[in-house]
Amino acid sequence: xxxxxxxxxxxxxxxxxxxxxxxxxxxxxxxxxxxxxxxxxxxxxxxxxxxxxxxxxxxxxxxxxxxxxxxxxxxxxxxxxxxxxxxxxxxxxxxxxxxxxxxxxxxxxxxxxxxxxxxxxxxxxxxxxxxxxxxxxxxxxxxxxxxxxxxxxxxxxxxxxxxxxxxxxxxxxxxxxxxxxxxxxxxxxxxxxxxxxxxxxxxxxxxxxxxxxxxxxxxxxxxxxxxxxxxxxxxxxxxxxxxxxxxxxxxxxxxxxxxxxxxxxxxxxxxxxxxxxxxxxxxxxxxxxxxxxxxxxxxxxxxxxxxxxxxxxxxxxxxxxxxxxxxxxxxxxxxxxxxxxxxxxxxxxxxxxxxxxxxxxxxxxxxxxxxxxxxxxxxxxxxxxxxxxxxxxxxxxxxxxxxxxxxxxxxxxxxxxxxxxxxxxxxxxxxxxxxxxxxxxxxxxxxxxxxxxxxxxxxxxxxxxxxxxxxxxxx
Amino acid sequence: xxxxxxxxxxxxxxxxxxxxxxxxxxxxxxxxxxxxxxxxxxxxxxxxxxxxxxxxxxxxxxxxxxxxxxxxxxxxxxxxxxxxxxxxxxxxxxxxxxxxxxxxxxxxxxxxxxxxxxxxxxxxxxxxxxxxxxxxxxxxxxxxxxxxxxxxxxxxxxxxxxxxxxxxxxxxxxxxxxxxxxxxxxxxxxxxxxxxxxxxxxxxxxxxxxxxxxxxxxxxxxx
Numbered sequence: 001x002x003x004x005x006x007x008x009x010x011x012x013x014x015x016x017x018x019x020x021x022x023x024x025x026x027x028x029x030x031x032x033x034x035x036x037x038x039x040x041x042x043x044x045x046x047x048x049x050x051x052x053x054x055x056x057x058x059x060x061x062x063x064x065x066x067x068x069x070x071x072x073x074x075x076x077x078x079x080x081x082x083x084x085x086x087x088x089x090x091x092x093x094x095x096x097x098x099x100x101x102x103x104x105x106x107x108x109x110x111x112x113x114x115x116x117x118x119x120x121x122x123x124x125x126x127x128x129x130x131x132x133x134x135x136x137x138x139x140x141x142x143x144x145x146x147x148x149x150x151x152x153x154x155x156x157x158x159x160x161x162x163x164x165x166x167x168x169x170x171x172x173x174x175x176x177x178x179x180x181x182x183x184x185x186x187x188x189x190x191x192x193x194x195x196x197x198x199x200x201x202x203x204x205x206x207x208x209x210x211x212x213x214x215x216x217x218x219x220x221x222x223x224x225x226x227x228x229x230x231x232x233x234x235x236x237x238x239x240x241x242x243x244x245x246x247x248x249x250x251x252x253x254x255x256x257x258x259x260x261x262x263x264x265x266x267x268x269x270x271x272x273x274x275x276x277x278x279x280x281x282x283x284x285x286x287x288x289x290x291x292x293x294x295x296x297x298x299x300x301x302x303x304x305x306x307x308x309x310x311x312x313x314x315x316x317x318x319x320x321x322x323x324x325x326x327x328x329x330x331x332x333x334x335x336x337x338x339x340x341x342x343x344x345x346x347x348x349x350x351x352x353x354x355x356x357x358x359x360x361x362x363x364x365x366x367x368x369x370x371x372x373x374x375x376x377x378x379x380x381x382x383x384x385x386x387x388x389x390x391x392x393x394x395x396x397x398x399x400x401x402x403x404x405x406x407x408x409x410x411x412x413x414x415x416x417x418x419x420x421x422x423x424x425x426x427x428x429x430x431x432x433x434x435x436x437x438x439x440x441x442x443x444x445x446x447x448x449x450x451x452x453x454x455x456x457x458x459x460x461x462x463x464x465x466x467x468x469x470x471x472x473x474x475x
Numbered sequence: 476x477x478x479x480x481x482x483x484x485x486x487x488x489x490x491x492x493x494x495x496x497x498x499x500x501x502x503x504x505x506x507x508x509x510x511x512x513x514x515x516x517x518x519x520x521x522x523x524x525x526x527x528x529x530x531x532x533x534x535x536x537x538x539x540x541x542x543x544x545x546x547x548x549x550x551x552x553x554x555x556x557x558x559x560x561x562x563x564x565x566x567x568x569x570x571x572x573x574x575x576x577x578x579x580x581x582x583x584x585x586x587x588x589x590x591x592x593x594x595x596x597x598x599x600x601x602x603x604x605x606x607x608x609x610x611x612x613x614x615x616x617x618x619x620x621x622x623x624x625x626x627x628x629x630x631x632x633x634x635x636x637x638x639x640x641x642x643x644x645x646x647x648x649x650x651x652x653x654x655x656x657x658x659x660x661x662x663x664x665x666x667x668x669x670x671x672x673x674x675x676x677x678x679x680x681x682x683x684x685x686x687x688x689x690x691x692x693x694x695x696x697x698x
Contacts, residue, residue: 294577325643329692332684333589333641334582336694344688 014191021187025180033173040168044161048133049122051081052154056120056137060152063094065143070102070150078154085160091127097138097149108153111136130157197224201231213239248307251421252300259293299433303421306362306437310444314359317470320399321346321354324386327367331375339381346388354388356399357468358445366441369434370403370461378405378458385454391464398447402462404454415451438463476521476591478502481511481537482553483529487576491524494580508532515541519548522587525570526553542569549590553578585697589641592695596637604695605680609633618679628653629672636683636693645690 055078062073072094082090093104109125111134120137132155140147197220204216215232266289270282328342346354356363374384385404390397410418417423419439424432438461442449447465454460478495482488483506495502503520505511508529515523515537527534538550552573571590574583595602602609609616614630616623625633635644635652650660653668669691673683680696 291579294579297577298575325689328686328689329641329643332692333694336682336696342684342686342689344686346688 013195014188017191018184018188021184025183029173029176029180032176033169036172036176037165037169040165040172043168044164045122045133047164048085048156048161049135051084052122052133052135052156053120053137055079055082056135056152056154059092059094059154060137060139060150063139063141063150063152065141065145065148067144070096070141070148072103074103082154082156085156087159087163088157089130091132091155093153095151095153097151102150104153108134108155110153124158125155127155132157133161194221197221197228201228213242244307248304248421255296255300255422256293259289259296263289263293296433299437302365303433303437303440306365306441306444309359309362310440314362315357315468316360317355318358318360318363319352319355320363320388320401320465321351323360323364323367324388324401327364327371328386330368331371335375338375340375340378341381341383343383343385344387345385347390350388350390354399355467355470356445356465357470358465359441362441362444363465366438366463367401369437370401370463373434373438373461374403374405374407374459377407379407382406382458383456393448393464393466397467398464399467400462400464402460404456404460405458406454406456407458409453409458410451412453418451419449435461476500476587477519478587479505479511479514479518479520479523481505481508481523481529481534482526483507484526491580491583494584498584506530508534508537512537512540515546515548516544521548522591523548523550524553524583524587525550528555538569549594551583551586551590588697589695593640596640602637607676607679607681607695609637618676623675625672625675628668629675632668632672636681636691639693641692641694643686643689643692649691 058075058078058081062075064071064073079090079092082088091105091108093101093106093108095101095104095106109127111121111123111125119139120135122133122135124131124133126132134153134155136151136153138149138151141150201216201220213235215235216228220228263286266282266286270279270286273279273282324344328344332342371384371386378384383406385402387400387402387404389400389402391400392398419435420432421436422432439449442463442465445465445468447463450462450464452460452462478500480488480491480495480502482491482504485506488504488506492502492504503514503518505514506529509531511525511529512532525534525537529537534552538552541548541550549571550569552570553576554573555576571593572586574586592602592604600611602611606619607616608618608620611634614625616625616630616633631653632649635649646662646665649669650662650665653665654660669683669685676683682694682696684692684694686692
């Protein structure tokens with residue numbers, strides 16, 4: 001999956017896991033190789049020490065005391081055994097307990113301190129520019145006179161040992177490394193298996209038709225289940241909004257076509273009419289039809305606008321009282337001659353504080369439509385009552401705007417229908433879109449819209465808008 | 476009236492110009508925003524009808540530079556629905572009114588008359604609307620030439636309403652306008668004064684609506 005996540009570049013899960021596993025393996029390998037190095041050294045030493053030991057015993061055994069002194073019968077086999085290591089040089093020295101060299105090199109180094117075993121001890125020492133492994137073995141040799149302590153010191157350079165140690169170590173390490181590599185391969189396979197549902201989802205989405213919003217079919221592991229669930233919920237929302245948009249466009253097309261067809265019909269009739277008086281009457285009808293079409297178009301555009309604005313989630317400080325004032329000013333200006341009366345009620349003490357965070361334009365549109373609706377359906381010479389009050393919705397402050405007319409009212413079973421687009425009661429040549437706009441605006445503000453019977457028998461429309469978080473300036 | 480139309484859609488402009496000229500108004504027409512702005516620098520109009528989407532310079536900018544120059548000519552903005560936004564709603568660009576396309580010519584004409592009248596109600600010495608005439612200097616209102624014989628209070632009331640045609644005036648605001656600060660205003664007296672004035676204005680195109688809980692709105696009916 002490419003692209004970036006919010007707040008930085010995207011990282012690769014796979015790479016992260018692999019790096020973590022590699023670091024783990026490297027730590028394990030380092031610890032193990034330290035141990036392995038020591039083990040290989042011991043193994044090499046003990047192997048070659050046996051040879052040294054054997055040689056020293058063989059030499060010591062052939063030393064005897066004669067009346068002439070110490071007799072040394074140096075067994076060639078002893079040195080042959082040591083000669084098995086071809087690369088190595090061998091040094092020896094036989095000397096008495098008081099350090100008098102009988103044969104061999106007198107300058108061979110002695111151990112720095114006495115070993116645990118006074119009879120024999122192994123040690124490394126530098127000699128002739130190399131590290132040499134020595135054995136020092138001593139024995140009381142009984143003789144005709146007093147028994148004498150004789151030491152045999154044999155040294156062998158470390159080449160063969162070191163090679164063996166290196167061999168052991170590198171073979172061991174090779175095995176371990178192979179094991180680590182195989183482990184990493186398994187880890188990688190595991191990661192791929194774990195991530196497969198994700199790439200499956202990706203491929204699923206990538207290969208879809210743009211219009212296909214069906215839920216993802218992957219059966220995800222538990223860890224990814226909620227992600228898939230969220231994606232599917234999002235697709236459902238998308239589908240709903242797409243369906244709404246399609247229905248809306250279809251509705252609009254139908255309404256406008258109908259309106260324009262009848263306009264065309266009126267105009268054709270007028271054109272065919274020979275009698276100028278009748279033609280004028282036809283034109284009058286056509287003109288009314290144009291007026292209706294314009295109103296319808298404006299309502300439709302207004303509806304589209306509030307839906308679009310609901311998506312953009314504008315939240316300014318909106319003074320509802322001021323909004324009611326301007327809405328009334330506009331309605332009365334456009335309808336100067338009507339006998340309709342308006343009443344406004346709110347708690348005087350709350351003047352200037354009836355404020356919500358919202359989209360001023362959309363709310364204004366909604367309010368106009370509600371008041372217009374009440375004005376149209378009220379009794380002639382009737383009264384439209386507008387009331388603002390504070391409410392609590394789920395513990396949060398909200399403002400209720402209620403608009404009542406004193407008309408014939410709406411039957412409760414029709415409440416759901418009158419909120420639908422293009423649904424009109426009584427057919428006064430209206431678009432039937434007003435309350436649908438109101439509903440869209442209220443829903444965009446996460447508020448509620450409810451219809452009920454007004455005290456005077458007319459319709460009461462109540463919008464409850466959550467106050468929300470108010471910041472910014474008064475609009 | 477001397478009018479200026481700034482509109483780049485030729486069909487619409489032609490229709491508007493024809494109708495207004497037929498109604499006896501002198502109407503100039505500009506297509507380009509910046510040219511309209513140039514023209515406004517040295518010409519006076521009673522009202523300007525201004526489209527927002529213009530070549531050369533947007534209607535908003537024309538309006539802003541006008542107001543910045545201190546030109547207070549009433550402006551009615553024409554807009555497509557998609558452009559209605561806070562700038563218009565707040566009318567903070569200094570537009571006095573707006574109409575959404577498509578509109579009805581009759582409505583455009585009525586809005587223009589209302590704007591010019593409102594400006595007159597605020598400022599002119601001689602307010603004329605249909606058969607109602609008010610002479611600010613002589614403090615005299617006549618309907619069909621007949622003096623309404625308004626009292627001092629009613630004159631102040633009438634001036635208050637003419638000065639805010641089409642706007643809600645709360646009772647308190649009305650009281651502030653018709654009582655001197657050393658008088659104790661009574662809202663009851665305001666109501667009575669409005670009732671009397673309304674009765675005297677009967678037969679004139681000026682209507683005063685009461686909106687309980689908000690106050691009054693005065694509107695001049697079109698004849």
